[in-house]
Amino acid sequence: MNDSQSSDGSASAREATETACWSCDGTVDVRALFCHTCGKIQPCRPTDHFTRLGLKPQFELDPDELERQYIGFQRRFHPDRFATAPATEKTHSLQHATALNEAYAVLGSSQSRALHLLEVHNPELKNDASTTIDDPELLILVMEMREALASAETAGQIAEVIDAATEAIEECQSGLTKAFAADELDLAQSLAARLSYLDKISDEARLKARSHLN
Amino acid sequence: MTLLDIHEPGETPVPHARDDVAVGIDLGTTNSLVAYSSQTSPEVLRSGRDGASLVPSVVAYLDDARPLVGVDARNQLLENPDRVVSSIKRLMGRGAGDLKTLAGTLPYQIAEDPDGGDGANKSDRMVRLKVAGRTLTPVEISATILDHLRERAEQALGKVVTRAVVTVPAYFDDAARTATRDAARIAGLEVLRLVNEPTAAALAYGLDKKAEGTYAVYDLGGGTFDISILRMHMGVFQVVATGGDAALGGDDFDHVIAEKFLAERKLKHGAESLSSEEVKLALATARLAKECLTDQDSGEWHVEVGGVTTQHVLSQSELEAAIAPLVERTMEICRATLADADVTAKDLAGVVLVGGSTRVPLVRSQVAALFQCEPLSDINPEEVVALGAALQAEALTQGSDMLLLDVTPLSLGIETMGGLIEKVVPRNTAIPVARGQEFTTYQDGQTAMAIHVVQGEREMVDQNRSLARFELTGIPPMVAGAARILVTYSVDADGLLTVSAREETTGTEQEVSVKPSYGIDEDELATMLRDSMVHAREDMTERLLVEARVEAERALLALDSALAVDGDLLEKKERDNIETGVAVVRQAMQGDDRDPINEAVEALDEAVHHFAEQRMDRGIRDALTGVTVDQLDENMKEPT
Ligand SMILES: [Zn+2]
Numbered sequence: 016m017n018d019s020q021s022s023d024g025s026a027s028a029r030e031a032t033e034t035a036c037w038s039c040d041g042t043v044d045v046r047a048l049f050c051h052t053c054g055k056i057q058p059c060r061p062t063d064h065f066t067r068l069g070l071k072p073q074f075e076l077d078p079d080e081l082e083r084q085y086i087g088f089q090r091r092f093h094p095d096r097f098a099t100a101p102a103t104e105k106t107h108s109l110q111h112a113t114a115l116n117e118a119y120a121v122l123g124s125s126q127s128r129a130l131h132l133l134e135v136h137n138p139e140l141k142n143d144a145s146t147t148i149d150d151p152e153l154l155i156l157v158m159e160m161r162e163a164l165a166s167a168e169t170a171g172q173i174a175e176v177i178d179a180a181t182e183a184i185e186e187c188q189s190g191l192t193k194a195f196a197a198d199e200l201d202l203a204q205s206l207a208a209r210l211s212y213l214d215k216i217s218d219e220a221r222l223k224a225r226s227h228l229n
Numbered sequence: 230m231t232l233l234d235i236h237e238p239g240e241t242p243v244p245h246a247r248d249d250v251a252v253g254i255d256l257g258t259t260n261s262l263v264a265y266s267s268q269t270s271p272e273v274l275r276s277g278r279d280g281a282s283l284v285p286s287v288v289a290y291l292d293d294a295r296p297l298v299g300v301d302a303r304n305q306l307l308e309n310p311d312r313v314v315s316s317i318k319r320l321m322g323r324g325a326g327d328l329k330t331l332a333g334t335l336p337y338q339i340a341e342d343p344d345g346g347d348g349a350n351k352s353d354r355m356v357r358l359k360v361a362g363r364t365l366t367p368v369e370i371s372a373t374i375l376d377h378l379r380e381r382a383e384q385a386l387g388k389v390v391t392r393a394v395v396t397v398p399a400y401f402d403d404a405a406r407t408a409t410r411d412a413a414r415i416a417g418l419e420v421l422r423l424v425n426e427p428t429a430a431a432l433a434y435g436l437d438k439k440a441e442g443t444y445a446v447y448d449l450g451g452g453t454f455d456i457s458i459l460r461m462h463m464g465v466f467q468v469v470a471t472g473g474d475a476a477l478g479g480d481d482f483d484h485v486i487a488e489k490f491l492a493e494r495k496l497k498h499g500a501e502s503l504s505s506e507e508v509k510l511a512l513a514t515a516r517l518a519k520e521c522l523t524d525q526d527s528g529e530w531h532v533e534v535g536g537v538t539t540q541h542v543l544s545q546s547e548l549e550a551a552i553a554p555l556v557e558r559t560m561e562i563c564r565a566t567l568a569d570a571d572v573t574a575k576d577l578a579g580v581v582l583v584g585g586s587t588r589v590p591l592v593r594s595q596v597a598a599l600f601q602c603e604p605l606s607d608i609n610p611e612e613v614v615a616l617g618a619a620l621q622a623e624a625l626t627q628g629s630d631m632l633l634l635d636v637t638p639l640s641l642g643i644e645t646m647g648g649l650i651e652k653v654v655p656r657n658t659a660i661p662v663a664r665g666q667e668f669t670t671y672q673d674g675q676t677a678m679a680i681h682v683v684q685g686e687r688e689m690v691d692q693n694r695s696l697a698r699f700e701l702t703g704i705p706p707m708v709a710g711a712a713r714i715l716v717t718y719s720v721d722a723d724g725l726l727t728v729s730a731r732e733e734t735t736g737t738e739q740e741v742s743v744k745p746s747y748g749i750d751e752d753e754l755a756t757m758l759r760d761s762m763v764h765a766r767e768d769m770t771e772r773l774l775v776e777a778r779v780e781a782e783r784a785l786l787a788l789d790s791a792l793a794v795d796g797d798l799l800e801k802k803e804r805d806n807i808e809t810g811v812a813v814v815r816q817a818m819q820g821d822d823r824d825p826i827n828e829a830v831e832a833l834d835e836a837v838h839h840f841a842e843q844r845m846d847r848g849i850r851d852a853l854t855g856v857t858v859d860q861l862d863e864n865m866k867e868p869t
Pocket of ligand 1: 036037038039040041050051052053054055
C-alpha cells in the first residue's frame with residue numbers, strides 16, 4: 016500500500032504540481048482525479064498506464080490485481096456514473112474511461128506491457144517495433160516454428176507447435192521479469208521483440224487449430 | 230404553493246426530485262416494450278386497455294388521422310395492407326443500395342429517389358418508403374413507435390417521461406445506432422444510453438437472478454441475431470466478445486415458410502406475380518404457421534393470391550428442415566464468438582435465451598447441444614431486454630454501483646491504397662475507446678487528404694459498410710511523406726463513432742471531426758424535428774394535462790396527511806370549505822382540460838391557507854415546548 020505512495024522516481028516530478036480546478040477555481044494537485052474542494056471530476060491528464068491504474072511500474076503483474084484496479088477505477092469514472100451530469104463532467108469522464116480501457120488493454124498483454132515499460136524507462140524510445148529480425152538465433156527459431164506450423168496437418172501436430180510457442184513465450188516472460196528487475200533495458204528490449212514474434216506465431220497456430228476443428 | 234410546503238418543523242421536506250422519470254425501451258423488429266424500474270425491481274408497463282406487454286412494431290397510416298401503432302395497426306393489415314408498415318427496424322440506417330442485399334421479397338414499397346442522383350449517391354441515401362401517399366424514412370416510422378411507447382409509459386405511471394435507455398442489437402452498425410438515437414429524439418426522448426440488447430438481458434439476470442460467472446446470451450429476435458459472452462461478477466457486467474448478424478431473425482423463418490407455400494402454389498398454378506400486399510398477407514400466414522408449430526405437430530394454412538386460394542399442410546419436422554440452415558448459421562456465429570472470447574462451452578456457467586424466436590423448439594435444442602447445458606429462460610425472453618433497459622435507466626438516473634462494460638461489435642477501419650482496409654479499432658475492443666493511426670502524403674505539395682471510414686471484418690473496402698468520407702484540407706505543401714496526419718477514431722459509451730484528423734508537423738494544425746451520417750443529412754433531420762414539434766404541441770396539451778393531474782393528486786395527498794395530524798385545528802366551517810375544495814379538485818381531475826384542474830387546486834390552496842398558518846404556529850410551539858431559554862440559545866448557535 017505504502018509503496019505506491021513513494022514512487023518518487025517520476026521524471027516529471029519537477030513540473031508544476033498544482034493547478035486550478037476547472038469548476039471552483041480551487042487549488043488541486045495535478046495528479047488529483049477529483050477536486051478536494053468541490054468534489055468535481057478533474058480532466059484526464061497524460062500519464063503512464065501503470066500510474067493510471069495505481070500499479071507499480073514493473074513487469075511482474077498479478078492479473079487479479081490488474082482486474083481489481085481496473086474495475087475499481089471504472090466504477091468511479093465510467094460515463095454511466097455521469098449520465099445526468101453537465102457536459103464538461105461527461106467529457107472528463109469519457110476521457111478517463113477511455114484512458115483506463117487503454118491502460119487495461121496494454122498492461123493485460125505481457126508483450127505490450129514490456130514495450131510500454133521500456134517507454135516508461137526511456138521516453139525517447141517511442142515504440143519503434145522494428146520489423147526486421149537482427150537476432151540470428153531468433154530468426155532461426157521463428158523460421159523453424161513457421162515451417163512446423165505450415166506442415167502440421169493433424170490436430171496433434173498443431174498442438175505441438177502451440178506447446179512449443181507457449182514454452183518459448185513463458186521463458187521470454189521470466190527473462191523479461193529478471194531483465195527489468197536488474198535494469199538491463201537492452202536485454203529487455205530484445206526479449207520484448209522476441210515475445211512479439213512468438214505471440215504472432217502462437218496466434219497463427221491457434222487460428223489454424225480453430226479452423227481445423229470446424 | 231402552501232400545501233406542498235407543509236412539513237413538520239425540523240423535518241426535511243422531500244427533496245425536489247425531478248418529476249419526469251426514465252424508462253427502458255426495447256425497440257424490436259416484431260414487438261416493442263417499455264419498462265420502468267424503481268428500487269431495482271423492474272416491471273414491464275402494460276396497455277391500459279388489454280394488459281398486453283408487447284406492442285407490435287407495426288404502424289398504420291390512415292387518412293389524416295394520427296398513425297395507429299401496435300395491435301390497432303396490425304388489425305388494419307387485412308383491410309388496408311397498403312397502409313401498414315412492419316419490421317421497419319430492418320431498414321434502420323440502411324441505404325437504398327443495401328436493399329439489394331436483403332434477401333427475400335420485401336413487403337415494402339420503396340419510394341423513388343426524388344433527386345434521381347447517380348448510382349453511388351443513391352445507395353448512400355437512406356431508403357424511403359411510400360405508404361398511403363406519404364414518403365417516410367425508417368427513422369420517422371420508428372419515432373412513431375417510440376412516441377406510442379412513451380405515451381403508454383406516461384399513462385401507466387401518471388408521470389411525464391422524457392428520458393430513456395433504448396436497446397439496440399449488439400451487432401447494429403454505427404449508422405443503425407445513430408438512426409435509432411435520432412428516432413428517439415424525434416419522439417421527444419432524451420436517450421440516456423444506447424445499450425446492447427444481450428447486455429441488457431444479462432443485466433436483468435445478474436441483478437434479478439443473481440447470476441454469477443461467465444454466461445452466453447443467445448438473442449434471436451424478429452430481424453436480428455446477437456450472441457454475447459459476458460463475465461458477471463459482483464455487479465460488474467463485462468462483455469468479452471460479441472457476434473451476430475443484423476439481418477437474420479425470426480422474420481427470415483417466416484420468409485422461408487412463405488416461400489415454401491408459394492413454391493407449392495407454383496407447382497399447381499404456374500408462376501404468379503404478387504403485389505406487396507399479397508406478400509404481406511402470405512408472410513402473416515407463414516408467421517402464424519410458425520407460431521402454431523411451436524406446440525403443435527402439424528397444421529393446415531391457406532394462401533390467397535389473385536383471388537385463388539390454396540391449402541398448405543406443414544408439419545413441425547418439415548418446418549425444422551426448412552429453417553435448419555438459418556439456425557445453423559447462428560450456431561456458426563456462436564462458435565466463432567466463443568473462440569473470440571477464448572472460452573469453450575465448458576467454461577460457461579450458463580446460456581440465456583432472449584428474443585421471441587427462441588421459442589422455436591429447433592432453436593432451443595440446438596442451443597442446448599452447442600452449449601452443453603439446458604438454456605435459461607426463467608425471465609420471459611420477450612421481456613428480459615426491456616427489463617434490463619429499465620434497470621439501467623434507474624441506475625443512470627438514481628445512481629448505482631453496477632458497472633456495464635461493453636465492446637465494439639465490428640472492426641472500424643480506414644481505406645488505404647488499392648481499396649484495402651487498415652483496422653484502427655478491432656472488434657471486441659472495450660468501449661469507450663480512442664485509437665489513432667498515422668498517415669502521410671504521397672505526392673509533393675499535396676494539401677488535402679481523403680479519408681474513408683469503414684466498418685466490418687472483410688479485407689476490401691467494398692465488402693464493408695461505408696460510414697463516412699471526408700477530406701482533411703489545408704495541409705501545408707511539403708514533399709511527399711513529410712506530413713504527419715493523425716487520424717483518430719473515438720467510440721463513446723453508446724458505441725457511436727467520431728473521427729478526427731489533424732496534421733501534426735506544422736504549427737497551423739488543421740483539424741476536422743465528423744460523425745458519420747447514415748443517409749439523412751442535418752437539414753432533413755431538422756425538418757423532422759420541426760414536424761415532430763407540431764405534433765408535439767398536440768402531445769404537449771396531453772402532457773400538461775397529465776402534469777396537472779399529478780400535481781393535483783400530490784396536493785390532495787399532502788392535505789390528507791396534514792389533516793390526519795392537525796385536523797383538530799379546524800373549525801367546522803373551515804373544514805367544510807376545504808372538503809368542498811377537495812371535491813371540486815377531484816371532479817376537475819376527471820375532465821380532459823387542465824385549466825379547471827389548476828384553478829381548482831389554486832382555490833383549494835386558498836381555502837387551506839389559514840389552516841397551513843395554524844399548523845406552522847403549532848409546529849413552532851411544539852418545538853419550543855419544554856425547551857429552556859438556555860437550550861434555545863444553544864439551539865440558535867447551531868445552524869439548522
Ligand atoms: Zn473544485
